[in-house]
Amino acid sequence: MNRNREGEELLRVPIHMKLQYRFPAGAHYERFFRELKKNGKIMGVRCPECERVLVPPRPVCGECFTRTDEWVEVGPKGTVVAHTSIYFPFIDGSTGKPRPIPYGAGLIQLDGAYSAINHILEEGDPDKLHVGMRVEAVLKEEREGNIGDILYFKTVEE
Amino acid sequence: MGKKVAIIGTGQTNHCSSREDLNEMELVYEAASAALRDAEMTIAEIDAVVLANMELFEGRALHDMWCGEGGGAFMKHSFKISTGGTSGTSGAISGYYHAASGLFDRVMVVGFEKHSDGNTSAGMALTDPFWDRHVAAAAIGNFALSVSEYMADRGVTQEQSAKVAVKARRNACNNPHAHLQMPDLTVKEVLESPVLAYPVHRLEMCPQSDGACAIIFASEEIAKKRCPRPAWVRAAVTRHDHIYLGEVKNRLATMRSLREAARVAYETVGIREPLKEFDVAEIYDPLTYAEIAWYEALGFCKDGEGGRLIDDGITQMDGELPVNPSGGVISTNPVGASGTIRVAEAALQIHGRGGKRQIPDVNLALATGYGVYCWSDVVILSSRPD
Ligand SMILES: [Zn+2]
Numbered sequence: 001m002n003r004n005r006e007g008e009e010l011l012r013v014p015i016h017m018k019l020q021y022r023f024p025a026g027a028h029y030e031r032f033f034r035e036l037k038k039n040g041k042i043m044g045v046r047c048p049e050c051e052r053v054l055v056p057p058r059p060v061c062g063e064c065f066t067r068t069d070e071w072v073e074v075g076p077k078g079t080v081v082a083h084t085s086i087y088f089p090f091i092d093g094s095t096g097k098p099r100p101i102p103y104g105a106g107l108i109q110l111d112g113a114y115s116a117i118n119h120i121l122e123e124g125d126p127d128k129l130h131v132g133m134r135v136e137a138v139l140k141e142e143r144e145g146n147i148g149d150i151l152y153f154k155t156v157e158e
Numbered sequence: 159m160g161k162k163v164a165i166i167g168t169g170q171t172n173h174c175s176s177r178e179d180l181n182e183m184e185l186v187y188e189a190a191s192a193a194l195r196d197a198e199m200t201i202a203e204i205d206a207v208v209l210a211n212m213e214l215f216e217g218r219a220l221h222d223m224w225c226g227e228g229g230g231a232f233m234k235h236s237f238k239i240s241t242g243g244t245s246g247t248s249g250a251i252s253g254y255y256h257a258a259s260g261l262f263d264r265v266m267v268v269g270f271e272k273h274s275d276g277n278t279s280a281g282m283a284l285t286d287p288f289w290d291r292h293v294a295a296a297a298i299g300n301f302a303l304s305v306s307e308y309m310a311d312r313g314v315t316q317e318q319s320a321k322v323a324v325k326a327r328r329n330a331c332n333n334p335h336a337h338l339q340m341p342d343l344t345v346k347e348v349l350e351s352p353v354l355a356y357p358v359h360r361l362e363m364c365p366q367s368d369g370a371c372a373i374i375f376a377s378e379e380i381a382k383k384r385c386p387r388p389a390w391v392r393a394a395v396t397r398h399d400h401i402y403l404g405e406v407k408n409r410l411a412t413m414r415s416l417r418e419a420a421r422v423a424y425e426t427v428g429i430r431e432p433l434k435e436f437d438v439a440e441i442y443d444p445l446t447y448a449e450i451a452w453y454e455a456l457g458f459c460k461d462g463e464g465g466r467l468i469d470d471g472i473t474q475m476d477g478e479l480p481v482n483p484s485g486g487v488i489s490t491n492p493v494g495a496s497g498t499i500r501v502a503e504a505a506l507q508i509h510g511r512g513g514k515r516q517i518p519d520v521n522l523a524l525a526t527g528y529g530v531y532c533w534s535d536v537v538i539l540s541s542r543p544d
Contacts, residue, residue, distance in 0.1 A: 002178060010178050010179070012178075015217070021287070023287040023288070025288060029288050054405065055404075056288070056289050056402065062400050062401070062405075081307060081404075081407075081408075082303040082304060082306045082307040083303065083306050084299055084302035084303050084305075084306060084355045084356050084357075084358075085353075085355065085356040086299050086302075086354075086355045086356075087352070087353050087354060087355065087356070088298060088299075088354040088355060090279055090282075090283075090298075090299060091277075091279045091280055091282075091283045092283070092291075092292065096280075096283075105293070105299055105302075105303065105355075106303070107303055107307075107403065107404050108404075109404075114405075115402065115404045115405040116403075116404030116405075117289075117293075117402075117404050118290070118293045118300075118303065118402075118403050118404055119293045120293060126356040126357070129306075130310075131306060131307060131310040146288075146292070147288065147289050147292045147293065148292055
């Protein structure tokens with residue numbers, strides 16, 4: 001399939017692009033990331049109707065179609081509700097580069113939150129990960145105001 | 159209630175990992191031409207064209223512009239549908255809506271994807287810039303997360319998952335369009351293939367394929383005149399769930415978008431015992447564990463019994479309800495076309511044109527779509543218009 005009928009190698013048009021984007025965070029993410037950066041706190045918002053505490057914070061509860069504006073601190077400890085260990089070099093969407101493997105990833109339900117968040121787990125060995133295990137967020141020292149300020153979640157004994 | 163509409167023709171490319179002999183527009187043209195031949199129609203007879211594609215996987219925008227002419231859309235009413243993995247089924251549902259509205263009599267839908275042109279991992283990474291880009295681990299990682307929840311909750315085993323892979327790749331051998339045809343695949347080989355994201359092995363995941371699939375919908379009068387055995391659309395339902403993975407509790411086990419879409423579709427058609435009443439099902443199985451979870455969500459069995467269905471061979475070619483005689487998405491996955499293929503394969507079974515993968519006497523067929531974190535489409539086709 002790599003040659004045409006005349007036996008010549010098929011033509012391909014190579015494109016290499018470097019693109020840059022800047023996304024305004026919006027009022028809710030603005031507050032979330034500022035709290036994380038300045039005070040090292042993870043915040044959620046409670047829906048006034050269904051009372052679910054949503055993390056990441058959403059300006060509108062999808063289920064109730066209602067504005068959310070009651071802020072509550074959640075975590076930094078939480079429970080692993082799902083986990084995996086990644087052995088395939090996926091592209092990190094924030095850098096465009098493959099993330100070093102292997103690493104652990106999990107859905108973590110922070111204490112006080114309804115929704116779980118997906119994030120990196122310090123523990124990458126599948127034999128040491130299980131649903132229901134307790135973890136705690138480890139934050140960067142010099143925080144920048146983005147989700148990378150949470151480095152990963154470490155296993156804690158309770 | 160819409161007007162009666164049937165599928166009277168389908169066409170597919172021979173899907174594979176890389177069609178370097180043509181570009182995407184030519185791929186679309188190949189499927190559209192095949193569907194027109196199958197329906198014994200000319201492009202002049204088509205009065206609306208719906209295109210379905212998962213955007214950005216090929217690194218190109220405006221697929222309706224670059225590929226529309228390949229689908230015969232020039233100077234016709236035309237729309238593009240792009241809803242992630244459900245693009246192909248949602249495109250088919252849109253085609254049905256066009257015809258069921260009574261405003262269009264002959265509608266062609268073309269789903270397509272040319273994975274080899276681009277970088278799927280990059281496409282998957284171009285999601286929510288605030289959270290998901292940093293922490294999501296593409297489709298496989300996200301699935302692997304859900305699998306750990308599902309296994310813990312329902313006790314599904316790795317062997318049961320591997321059996322789904324074996325069934326799919328063996329069925330694919332009867333389908334000349336299928337990408338991964340593996341007649342001798344064993345459970346052991348599946349479980350010895352590399353782990354991509356624990357506990358998911360490479361051979362438990364769908365491939366990335368180049369391919370296109372076209373379907374022709376027709377109004378009642380035309381369908382009866384032009385097709386000896388039309389596949390009547392009896393229900394078409396789509397449901398979307400939340401945007402973040404963590405907001406959906408135990409999603410493989412609950413899969414409420416699929417449960418809700420199925421509930422509404424079954425109610426529309428009057429289906430009470432899906433396992434008994436459907437003659438065949440073509441379900442969107444992005445990985446083996448999902449197929450088992452969908453058995454439960456679609457009511458083929460009680461919750462927690464999905465693994466037994468595969469153990470007992472209920473969903474094999476000669477079982478009570480054959481699931482994915484085509485080989486399914488696990489064998490062939492040109493994403494924007496994958497849903498269209500499900501609907502086309504279900505229609506093909508009713509048309510009686512399934513060749514070696516034909517199930518005898520199909521009167522009621524189910525097709526489903528799956529996309530993004532938990533979006534679902536359900537389509538029910540019948541040999542009877544009502
Ligand atoms: Zn609410």
